[in-house]
Amino acid sequence: MMATRKKRKAKKPPQKKRRTRSKKQKRGDGLLYFGGFILLAVGYAMVMTAGLGHEPVLTSLDVLPLGFIASLFALFWLIFRGEGYRGDRIIPLLTCLLAGLGVLVQFRLGMIKWPEWTQVATYVFPLGIAVYVIVWAAFRRGRYAMLARFAFPCWLLAIVVLVGMLAFGQRFRGGVFLPGNLNPAEVIKPLLAIFMAGMLTQYRKPLQQTVAGLPAPPWQTWMGLGLLWSVPMALLMVHRDLGMMIILNITLLLLIFMATSRWGYLVGGLIVIALASYAGFQFFSHAQIRYAVWQDPFQDPMGRGWQVLQSLSAMFSGGLLGSGLGTGAPGMVPIASSDFVYAVWAEELGFVGSLWLVSLYLLLYYRGYRIADQIRAPFAQTLAAALVTLLAVQTLMNLGGVTKAIPLTGITLPLISHGGSSLLVTCAMLGLLTALSEPK
Numbered sequence: 001m002m003a004t005r006k007k008r009k010a011k012k013p014p015q016k017k018r019r020t021r022s023k024k025q026k027r028g029d030g031l032l033y034f035g036g037f038i039l040l041a042v043g044y045a046m047v048m049t050a051g052l053g054h055e056p057v058l059t060s061l062d063v064l065p066l067g068f069i070a071s072l073f074a075l076f077w078l079i080f081r082g083e084g085y086r087g088d089r090i091i092p093l094l095t096c097l098l099a100g101l102g103v104l105v106q107f108r109l110g111m112i113k114w115p116e117w118t119q120v121a122t123y124v125f126p127l128g129i130a131v132y133v134i135v136w137a138a139f140r141r142g143r144y145a146m147l148a149r150f151a152f153p154c155w156l157l158a159i160v161v162l163v164g165m166l167a168f169g170q171r172f173r174g175g176v177f178l179p180g181n182l183n184p185a186e187v188i189k190p191l192l193a194i195f196m197a198g199m200l201t202q203y204r205k206p207l208q209q210t211v212a213g214l215p216a217p218p219w220q221t222w223m224g225l226g227l228l229w230s231v232p233m234a235l236l237m238v239h240r241d242l243g244m245m246i247i248l249n250i251t252l253l254l255l256i257f258m259a260t261s262r263w264g265y266l267v268g269g270l271i272v273i274a275l276a277s278y279a280g281f282q283f284f285s286h287a288q289i290r291y292a293v294w295q296d297p298f299q300d301p302m303g304r305g306w307q308v309l310q311s312l313s314a315m316f317s318g319g320l321l322g323s324g325l326g327t328g329a330p331g332m333v334p335i336a337s338s339d340f341v342y343a344v345w346a347e348e349l350g351f352v353g354s355l356w357l358v359s360l361y362l363l364l365y366y367r368g369y370r371i372a373d374q375i376r377a378p379f380a381q382t383l384a385a386a387l388v389t390l391l392a393v394q395t396l397m398n399l400g401g402v403t404k405a406i407p408l409t410g411i412t413l414p415l416i417s418h419g420g421s422s423l424l425v426t427c428a429m430l431g432l433l434t435a436l437s438e439p440k
Contacts, residue, residue: 029089033077036097040069040104043325047108050326065107069100072129079133087140087437088371094364095132095430098415099125101357102423105345109330109337111418124420128427135431142440144432148379151198155228158188158195162235176239185241186425189248189390190432192232196252197383199225200259204378208260242280242287243397243409249273251389258385287407294407307334311402314347315354322350337418339410342402358399361414365392371437384436387429 044066076096080089103125106112112122139147147154161184169176176185200207203225229252236245253269281287289304297305310333317323328348330336336344346354368388375381391414398413400406412419414426 029081029093030077032093033073033096036093036100037070037073040097040100041066043101043104044069044107046324047104047326050324065103065112068126069103072096072100072103075129075133086439087434088367090367091364091371091430091434091437094360094367095415095427095434098360098364099129099427102416104325105341105416106337106418108326109341109344109418111337124418124423128423131424132427132431132434135428136434139432139435140438141435142438144380144383144435145377147194147383148198148201151195151202154191154198155195155232158191158232159235161185161188161191162232162239166235166238176241183419183421185236185239185244186421188232188244189425190387190429192248193251193383193386193390193429195228196255196386197379199228200255200382201379204259207256207265208262237280237283240284240286242284243411245280246273246277246409247390247393247397247411249276250393251386254389255382255386259382290407290409294404297404307340308404308408310334311340311343312404314343315403318347318350318354320351322346322348322353324348338412339398339408339417340402341413341417342399345416361392361395365395368392368433371433375436380436384433387433387436391426391429 048062073096076092079085080092103112106125112125165176165185233245233249236248250273253266253273256269257263257266281291292299293304293308297308299305301309314328314330314333318328322328325348328344330344330347333340333343333347342354342357345357349357365388368384368391372381372384372388375384394411395414397406397409397411398417401408401411412422415423417423
């Protein structure tokens, strides 16, 4: 008898088990969102209680800010709790919490008065959250990879924005703004982040070739990249936007170091930044004024040193626990809703509240760098690091200026300071970072 051949069944490749979240993990997410909302609800109650002496009659309109905060937490919990979302779950929670704090602080300062529909501040936070969700949905599940093809168009668009502002803008407080005090120059941060990620990914190997820690030939690569980068920097110099220049150049320097692991770049870049800062200091009179105020604000306590002195006085009066949310004197701090919002926070919530706020930012940026470290695609990894670094440097510069650790630069505090374009761009950057945290 002839042996019958057994048909061999083709083995199917083992399929990866989809990681599902347990009920315990989902319950934990729900408790975190609920706890965050309770904290903000308590803060809202403190603000309203402190205001009863001035406005004893409360109306249903006074509940609108709290209703928005509740809707914000409910929306984020519903979107990011399901199995369809497989990215970092702390970034959306921290974004939601910091945005809620921004609404609470701006409401306390009187910048948000719903439903006064003619005020721009009425729309900024809802629009910012919408931008966050839209950007996340547009680039999630690997769709962010398409941005690598738009590195040069993003650079070109940033140039168009800067030139357009020079053509149609007007000077205000040393900067250039469009009518209505709009500052679309904020949008160049994500645009140049995409450009930096694309260029550093494309030219990573030539950049890693060094001699004694310094760049090695071919010099064409360095000349080309340097020329492209010098164009937006020159336009920012015409804008007199030194704060934006510092943020972008520090970010570029750190990204080059991350991509090459060459200390020569870091040391040489710091020397170049120091020389450029000195040249800018000699060129811009308002930079010299800010430096003089930083050194000794008591030289002109009722004039140019007034902002810094009032900010320091407010933080000092806050002490360990603060005067209580809604019971401080933010009217004594100039530009309290924007550049000096941290001083208001420190006065009313003290050192403990300030430490808690700084901890939220530290956790946010730690999670961001953790996302970048876990990504294997070079472009996405560099883009995530660029977004986190831009926001981290902006936060440090704001806190440093308010606390007199560094000279003032007019930089806002992400998600909390009053500022339409800055808030919208920050939400877009965090939405893109959230998308980058999701695997393909």
